Amino acid sequence: xxxxxxxxxxxxxLFKEAAENALAGARALKEMFETYDNPQxxxxxxxxxxxxxxxxxxxxxxxxxxxxxxxxxxxxxxxxSTALDNVMDAIEAAASRMVLYKIDKVSPEALExxxxxxxxxxxxxxxxxxxPKLDEMDDYCIEINRLENAAxxxxxxxxxxLFNEERPPxxxxxxxxxxxxxxxxxxxxxxxxxxxxxxxxxxx
Amino acid sequence: xxxxxxxxxxxxxLFKEAAENALAGARALKEMFETYDNPQxxxxxxxxxxxxxxxxxxxxxxxxxxxxxxxxxxxxxxxxSTALDNVMDAIEAAASRMVLYKIDKVSPEALExxxxxxxxxxxxxxxxxxxPKLDEMDDYCIEINRLENAAxxxxxxxxxxLFNEERPPxxxxxxxxxxxxxxxxxxxxxxxxxxxxxxxxxxx
Amino acid sequence: xxxxxxxxxxxxxLFKEAAENALAGARALKEMFETYDNPQxxxxxxxxxxxxxxxxxxxxxxxxxxxxxxxxxxxxxxxxSTALDNVMDAIEAAASRMVLYKIDKVSPEALExxxxxxxxxxxxxxxxxxxPKLDEMDDYCIEINRLENAAxxxxxxxxxxLFNEERPPxxxxxxxxxxxxxxxxxxxxxxxxxxxxxxxxxxx
Numbered sequence: 344x345x346x347x348x349x350x351x352x353x354x355x356x357l358f359k360e361a362a363e364n365a366l367a368g369a370r371a372l373k374e375m376f377e378t379y380d381n382p383q384x385x386x387x388x389x390x391x392x393x394x395x396x397x398x399x400x401x402x403x404x405x406x407x408x409x410x411x412x413x414x415x416x417x418x419x420x421x422x423x424s425t426a427l428d429n430v431m432d433a434i435e436a437a438a439s440r441m442v443l444y445k446i447d448k449v450s451p452e453a454l455e456x457x458x459x460x461x462x463x464x465x466x467x468x469x470x471x472x473x474x475p476k477l478d479e480m481d482d483y484c485i486e487i488n489r490l491e492n493a494a495x496x497x498x499x500x501x502x503x504x505l506f507n508e509e510r511p512p513x514x515x516x517x518x519x520x521x522x523x524x525x526x527x528x529x530x531x532x533x534x535x536x537x538x539x540x541x542x543x544x545x546x547x
Numbered sequence: 548x549x550x551x552x553x554x555x556x557x558x559x560x561l562f563k564e565a566a567e568n569a570l571a572g573a574r575a576l577k578e579m580f581e582t583y584d585n586p587q588x589x590x591x592x593x594x595x596x597x598x599x600x601x602x603x604x605x606x607x608x609x610x611x612x613x614x615x616x617x618x619x620x621x622x623x624x625x626x627x628s629t630a631l632d633n634v635m636d637a638i639e640a641a642a643s644r645m646v647l648y649k650i651d652k653v654s655p656e657a658l659e660x661x662x663x664x665x666x667x668x669x670x671x672x673x674x675x676x677x678x679p680k681l682d683e684m685d686d687y688c689i690e691i692n693r694l695e696n697a698a699x700x701x702x703x704x705x706x707x708x709l710f711n712e713e714r715p716p717x718x719x720x721x722x723x724x725x726x727x728x729x730x731x732x733x734x735x736x737x738x739x740x741x742x743x744x745x746x747x748x749x750x751x
Numbered sequence: 752x753x754x755x756x757x758x759x760x761x762x763x764x765l766f767k768e769a770a771e772n773a774l775a776g777a778r779a780l781k782e783m784f785e786t787y788d789n790p791q792x793x794x795x796x797x798x799x800x801x802x803x804x805x806x807x808x809x810x811x812x813x814x815x816x817x818x819x820x821x822x823x824x825x826x827x828x829x830x831x832s833t834a835l836d837n838v839m840d841a842i843e844a845a846a847s848r849m850v851l852y853k854i855d856k857v858s859p860e861a862l863e864x865x866x867x868x869x870x871x872x873x874x875x876x877x878x879x880x881x882x883p884k885l886d887e888m889d890d891y892c893i894e895i896n897r898l899e900n901a902a903x904x905x906x907x908x909x910x911x912x913l914f915n916e917e918r919p920p921x922x923x924x925x926x927x928x929x930x931x932x933x934x935x936x937x938x939x940x941x942x943x944x945x946x947x948x949x950x951x952x953x954x955x
Contacts, residue, residue, distance in 0.1 A: 445710070545825060612889070
């Protein structure tokens with residue numbers, strides 16, 4: 344059934360492109376956090392990647408509308424495409440808050456969360472390269488779940504510390520928001536992993 | 548297949564009713580924000596619309612339980628019905644916060660967001676009137692996505708300004724919450740658009 | 752079709768186990784809130800239950816990967832399993848915040864919300880014991896929806912009061928977060944109810 348579907352590679356190529364793009368976004372965020380010499384410029388770079396991701400999503404949906412037989416269910420293509428877009432959106436949202444809130448220094452926990460986002464998007468890209476084979480995607484999906492738990496632990500410690508250090512309330516509100524968005528990026532990777540597992544289950 | 552299904556119109560009528568109701572809610576919110584002469588009374592009006600929406604949802608689910616052949620998949624009817632309910636809920640939640648937080652003046656950004664919510668629910672109602680034809684729903688769905696991005700830009704600028712203007716922390720917390728709920732209403736419209744696209748894909 | 756499926760009971764037993772575990776978590780949270788003599792110790796107990804829940808989820812997914820014919824759709828098993836996990840996660844998150852934020856006294860509204868969580872998880876466990884019969888699950892699902900609305904009312908009143916009482920901003924931020932997580936636990940129960948209804952619809 345799969346072997347002779349001419350659209351198979353094209354859809355899977357678009358998913359790979361979206362995942363690689365999210366990974367590029369995660370790496371750009373890490374570079375932004377590590378150097379932090381021109382946050383405005385770093386944000387612009389990440390925004391460009393987000394727009395690139397939007398274009399991939401639109402191409403996927405357009406192809407979906409023109410394709411009669413899809414290699415995986417049309418609604419799964421739609422769901423996966425949307426979920427990949429959400430990963431990139433969360434990464435861009437994190438970058439935006441650093442600039443909008445005029446934050447002048449990156450906290451160590453923000454960098455830690457960012458490193459987890461890079462690893463999680465790496466696992467996501469690897470899993471997607473094995474679509475739709477559940478056996479070959481599964482280890483990556485499990486790792487993405489583990490990384491989400493690790494990010495949640497860092498997030499909790501970070502917001503606990505925010506309050507204990509008696510910082511000014513506005514600082515607390517800003518950083519809580521940044522930590523929350525960073526943590527949510529790993530949740531969005533987990534959403535992708537859940538959809539991959541669900542697709543894999545149908546094809547195993 | 549569709550032509551002879553006696554339940555087709557009934558389900559589609561209920562979706563139209565739920566969408567029109569959400570639109571009435573959005574317009575009532577805009578009126579509340581524009582006049583702001585009796586927020587408590589405006590909120591009550593929106594709450595009544597929300598209860599009306601709940602009744603439509605319950606009628607839809609009840610009919611679903613009594614219908615053997617549905618014009619679109621039962622789980623899509625369920626998902627769409629829930630998603631439409633969520634739009635109305637977000638609108639009512641925004642109104643509630645204005646009253647609960649005793650906010651005495653509407654900010655320009657809140658009104659801007661409210662205007663986007665009106666436009667987005669209008670597009671949603673139009674898309675639903677073309678259900679399940681993907682071709683005819685698609686432009687409205689794309690517009691709903693664009694409006695969600697526009698709302699996100701306003702939201703970001705608004706919360707950035709909240710911090711830059713050095714307002715009292717409690718004011719910041721209140722307005723951040725109101726802006727977030729208003730922006731989330733456009734996300735909920737986008738959820739509806741995603742479900743409409745997914746239904747359209749199955750029927751194209 | 753169902754009668755002779757050897758895996759039916761096993762999957763349904765795992766769902767029951769996950770639901771009972773979430774109920775045990777809700778009851779442990781209520782005990783934590785009622786006594787509040789050793790929050791750290793109470794949190795540890797709830798964390799242990801959360802890990803137990805993770806093990807049930809993993810067993811469910813593993814069995815899913817090894818089963819060819821499932822009593823309900825594979826993706827529904829996946830969705831229900833994830834949704835049950837999310838209920839337990841929200842309960843544990845609420846407990847964690849009380850400790851991380853070093854909160855020294857439980858507010859009456861927090862206890863009220865906790866009591867609703869107990870009732871909602873009870874209804875959830877009862878509904879699951881009737882899977883996949885829509886008729887027999889439906890009353891419990893409707894009650895879960897009602898409880899979510901009740902929790903939302905308490906949540907709103909609680910955050911309204913937070914601001915009216917002119918508390919210190921950091922206190923407001925902490926309690927708003929705790930109330931939000933508690934309320935979200937009832938949303939997660941509602942997610943489970945929605946999935947149960949959706950499964951029931953396919954099998955009615």
